[in-house]
Structure formats: C-alpha cells, structure tokens
Amino acid sequence: MEAMTAPLRVGLVGAGMVAAHHVAAWAACPSARLVGVADPDIARAHARAPDGARAFKSLAEMIAACEPDAVDIASPPPTHAALIAEAQAAGLHVLCQKxxxxxxxxxxxxxxxxxxxxxxxxxxNWRWRPPYQALKQALEAGxxxxxxxxxxxxxxxxxxPDAEGRLPALVRQPFMARLPRLLVFELMIHHLDVLRFLFGEIEILSARLARRCDAVAGEDRAEIALTAGGVAVTLAGDLxxxxxxxxxxxxLWMDGTLRVDGWRLALPGxxxxxxxxxxGYQTSYDxxxxxxxTALAQDLPFATTxxxxxxxLELVDEVYRIAAWTGAR
Structure with missing residues (x-):
C-alpha cells in the first residue's frame, strides 16, 4: 500500500465525552486536519467541531460533503462494525476506539x-501513557x-458518593450505569493491553467479579490471575x-517494587x-x-490492529466466562 504524503483529512464519528480528547489530539497533529464531526445528535456534533470543521448527523453525509482520507471512530462499540465497513467501502483508512x-x-x-x-x-491509548512508554523502553534496554x-x-x-451525594464516575460517563459488563470491558481492557505491550501474550488463569454499587448494572470489582509472556500477574480493579x-x-509492582504509581515512574538508578x-492523559491521545x-504517511505497521x-476482546470474554458473570442481582 502506498504511503500518504499530503496532510491527512479526517472525519470524526462520535461527539461524546471522549471525543474532546480526539479533537485536541487532531489539533496537535500538524500532518492532519479535522474536517468534520458526525453524531446522530447534531447539536453535539456542532459543539465538538473545531473551527474549520463541519458538523453532520451521519458518516455518509460527512463523506459526501468533506471527502476525508480517514475516519476516526469514537462512537459506542455496538456501532463500530457498521461504521468500519462503511468507511472501508468508501476507501477510507480507519482509527477505531476500543x-x-x-x-x-x-x-x-x-x-x-x-x-x-x-x-x-x-x-x-493507555499503552501510550508516558509511564508505560518509558517502562517499555527501559525493559527493552535492560x-x-x-x-x-x-x-x-x-x-x-x-x-x-462525593460530598454532594453524586457518583463521580457516573457524572463523568453516565452510560456506564447501563453496562452489564462494566469494569473489565470498559476499563480493564486497557490494562490487559498494557500487559501484552510490556510483557507478551496473555493467558487468563482465574477471575472473580463482584458488584457493590447498586447504581450500576455491571461489575465494579475484579480480581484476575494471568500470565503475560510467562510473567505471573495479578490484575485487580475497584471502582x-x-x-x-x-x-x-x-x-504496577514488579517483583514487589512499585514502578508505576499513577503518573509517577520509578526505575533503578x-x-x-x-x-x-x-x-499525561491527553498525551496518550496525542x-x-x-x-x-505517521504509520499511514510512511506505510509502517500499526502498533495496535x-x-x-x-x-x-477474547481475553475479556474469557474473564467473564471464568468468573461466570451474568450481571444478575
């Protein structure tokens, strides 16, 4: 496939909370330009569209009007298959959110x-957080x-509940309340990817899931035992x-030593x-x-395909299978 040389014209699909980080990342990329934002809620599309970009209700409208080179999909997962197929049918490259x-x-x-x-x-984007990129480089360099x-x-x-009695996670992302598969599917999938990135392929050994918050349909606590490239790992989550x-x-602890603590990285010497x-959070999107x-411009492999x-998702499904999670109360 030929490399691309002209500035990349990009259309963004989805105008929810995460789209703000996508818009900022495109603005920070000198080799690309965001030309449109599409969302079934046209008011949200208008609100997210930066100067010089147009708002649309559908990907089809945006493709016809803007003629983008690529589509950035930041809409809910159930919409991804159809949007990827539509973009590829139009000959467009695709970046699709997890x-x-x-x-x-x-x-x-x-x-x-x-x-x-x-x-x-x-x-x-989680693997692109600065502490994990630096840790990967340190591991590879010995x-x-x-x-x-x-x-x-x-x-x-x-x-x-916070001081006002609200649940901060649901104020920030209300859709999470409705997810029957919550913590592992929505958040800890990132951590599975980081472990693959740092150490290698994963095998799930055991999993326990629980829900303590009555405001959500899915699990809010997880304990998973796995191996990653032969490394024994315990992975835990709690919302x-x-x-x-x-x-x-x-x-993240390695052989008992705390290496990553939030946005801090400790390496020997x-x-x-x-x-x-x-x-750091926006840097991961950027x-x-x-x-x-860059991969499109230079015809290089993508880091995540x-x-x-x-x-x-096979790993995520395996966690829920082993834990026998049904979501039933």
Missing amino acids: PLAPDAKTARAIEAALRPASRVMLHE LVPRPARVAFEVASAGLL ARPGAPPLPRDR APTRSWEHVE ATIAHFV VADGRTL
Whole structure:
C-alpha cells in the first residue's frame, strides 16, 4: 500500500465525552486536519467541531460533503462494525476506539470483513501513557530486569458518593450505569493491553467479579490471575475503593517494587519521573493519533490492529466466562 504524503483529512464519528480528547489530539497533529464531526445528535456534533470543521448527523453525509482520507471512530462499540465497513467501502483508512466491538464474536466478524484497500487501527491509548512508554523502553534496554511476578491494579472512588451525594464516575460517563459488563470491558481492557505491550501474550488463569454499587448494572470489582509472556500477574480493579481518587489510578509492582504509581515512574538508578494527570492523559491521545498519521504517511505497521482488538476482546470474554458473570442481582 502506498504511503500518504499530503496532510491527512479526517472525519470524526462520535461527539461524546471522549471525543474532546480526539479533537485536541487532531489539533496537535500538524500532518492532519479535522474536517468534520458526525453524531446522530447534531447539536453535539456542532459543539465538538473545531473551527474549520463541519458538523453532520451521519458518516455518509460527512463523506459526501468533506471527502476525508480517514475516519476516526469514537462512537459506542455496538456501532463500530457498521461504521468500519462503511468507511472501508468508501476507501477510507480507519482509527477505531476500543473496545473494537461488544464482544469477540463481533470482533472476529469485523476482522474477516476487512478490505485490503484501506487500513484499520485500534485506538488503544493507555499503552501510550508516558509511564508505560518509558517502562517499555527501559525493559527493552535492560535498564530494569524482566520480572518474574507483577501486581497491577486500577482503583478509584468513582462509584462512592462525593460530598454532594453524586457518583463521580457516573457524572463523568453516565452510560456506564447501563453496562452489564462494566469494569473489565470498559476499563480493564486497557490494562490487559498494557500487559501484552510490556510483557507478551496473555493467558487468563482465574477471575472473580463482584458488584457493590447498586447504581450500576455491571461489575465494579475484579480480581484476575494471568500470565503475560510467562510473567505471573495479578490484575485487580475497584471502582468503589474508599480513599482512592475519583478518577482511576494505576499502580504496577514488579517483583514487589512499585514502578508505576499513577503518573509517577520509578526505575533503578534513575530519578523518579512524573507527569501531571491532565498533561499525561491527553498525551496518550496525542501519541496514538500521531502514530496513526505517521504509520499511514510512511506505510509502517500499526502498533495496535484489528487483530489486537479481537485478541483483547477474547481475553475479556474469557474473564467473564471464568468468573461466570451474568450481571444478575
């Protein structure tokens, strides 16, 4: 496939909360230009569209009016399969937010239907967070030894009432209340990808899921045992932990030593590095989108493909299967 040379013209599909980070990342990319935003709620599309970009109610309208080179899909997972197919039918490259689909079966169907004339990348931004990129570089350079054991957790108080009696996680993302598969599907899929990125392919050994918050349909606590490239890993998540911050915070231990603590990275023989939350969070979107544009421009492989998206959903499905999670109260 030929590399692209002209500035990439991009249409964004989806104007929800996460779209704000996509818009900012496109603005930070000098080799691309956001030309349109499409959302069934045209008012939301107008609100997200930056200067110089137009608002539309559908991808079809945006393609006809703007003639983009690529589509950035940031809409709910059940819409992804149809949008990817529509974009590829028009010969457009695609960047698609995680999760790739509602389940692995749908992801496999997306993979089977891919067309070779255009390329599709999974938008998996967590691995692009600065601490994980720096840790990966340190592992590859031998600056930190490959561990035998890893403990990885993500915790927040987002499903505990704040001073005003509100649940911060649901104020920020109301749709989470309705998800029958919540913590692992929506959040910890990121952590599975980070573990694959750092250490290698994953095998799920055991899983326990629970729900303590009555305001959500899905699980808000998870304990998973797995191996990643032969490394023994315990992966835990909790959205209702007293004393935790309202936004999820990661912590990663390697052989008992805390290496990643939120936005801080500690490596042997080096000063602790830290990033501000807002800066680091947006940086992960900026880096993901910059990689997509560079890979298209230079005809390079994508860091995360549809196959990776399918693999992650197979792991997610396996967690729910092993835990016998039904969502029933």
